[in-house]
């Protein structure tokens with residue numbers, strides 16, 4: 107097995123709290139087995155970038171981090187990654203900001219990662235780059251002479267060509283993906299859009315999993331990420347989760363709880379969700395006092411203005427709906443801006459009769475899978491899922507909803523509350539099997555096997571020239 111080098115914006119060092127996400131745990135396992143290293147930004151700011159690398163080893167997992175300058179963080183992370191690419195790739199060209207400084211900072215930071223990473227790479231290493239922060243990194247490593255097997259995985263959607271071409275210098279950015287050997291997406295839909303771009307904008311040809319542009323042929327594949335389903339199901343049975351469940355049930359007084367859990371992000375459709383729920387309350391006065399929505403929304407990317415705006419909008423919307431419908435002993439929305447440890451979160455999922463997951467656009471959406479994994483098989487809840495989440499493909503037995511339509515949300519909540527136990531169990535059972543059978547370890551292993559199966563650089567390969 108080749109040594110694995112993972113590169114992503116942030117790294118997650120193993121810790122004893124058990125609060126690492128499924129992706130971090132799966133990558134940690136692969137890194138441990140191959141004695142590899144995970145490289146990323148430390149999250150720290152330095153006055154002057156020196157290229158100093160902090161090396162760590164926790165529980166057999168090696169990580170290496172670099173500090174960035176404030177200007178790097180402004181232009182690369184808050185700028186090009188989160189003000190330009192994130193909205194554009196989530197189809198929100200109305201929110202996408204383009205500035206030459208952002209693009210310059212993004213390229214500078216990627217160069218910094220390439221400079222820092224290059225000396226750590228051995229010829230036989232397999233390099234796996236993650237997400238939109240690091241698109242050009244593979245090309246930059248090739249420019250430095252690295253001929254390793256290299257893959258890239260995009261965790262967010264790939265936008266339709268007509269939207270992507272609104273990005274200045276889009277072809278320059280996309281062409282760097284052809285430096286990798288394998289490029290992965292969560293769903294066929296994102297893969298289709300990528301192929302479409304390659305054909306229309308780059309004159310590429312598609313042959314099965316392969317796309318050729320000029321003298322480069324890469325594999326482009328759809329491979330949906332899973333969660334650590336077994337661990338999540340066990341977390342839901344833990345003492346901590348059971349205590350949480352009891353605490354919530356006591357506070358509910360026989361009311362049904364609907365739960366939403368999302369980073370505070372406009373792609374998650376929180377305003378639309380609140381409006382859909384308000385519509386349900388308006389149309390179903392008989393359900394007042396019988397139901398409530400708990401929305402857990404830990405703030406994220408608070409330095410970006412559109413995130414400050416969504417936070418303010420939600421504060422006022424939750425206040426308005428609660429003001430309109432609350433009674434002295436019933437509040438229709440519990441709006442919580444704090445995060446919870448994973449075991450407690452599993453208890454929250456389990457105590458909810460409905461999981462309401464309504465992103466406007468989402469690469470995958472792990473919350474939907476976590477809600478499924480955490481349910482009590484004897485008394486499962488109902489998942490309401492946006493048709494625009496990548497997870498909708500695999501979780502077809504959910505109640506599907508158009509998150510833009512308050513009427514659709516209203517009808518879905520009504521149907522979910524009405525659903526008898528047999529149907530809830532039937533739907534949940536199929537989804538639980540799928541979530542369990544295609545978990546994050548299988549996903550990570552599958553991608554790695556793709557790398558291992560790659561041939562050595564092709565004759566006439568552009569890399570041979572490096």
Ligand code: GDG
Nearest residue numbers: 261331368369444445446447448451468469470471472473
């Ligand atoms: C990106 C893509 C894709 C949230 N609140 C708490 C908490 N969380 C955890 C959830 C879940 C994770 O955060 C969120 O994952 P999502 O997949 O829902 O969304 P993004 O953060 O936008 O992730 C997405 C993903 O990458 C993976 O490829 O699915 O489409 O946008 O795991 O549980 N965790 C804890 N407490 C909280 O309060 N412990």
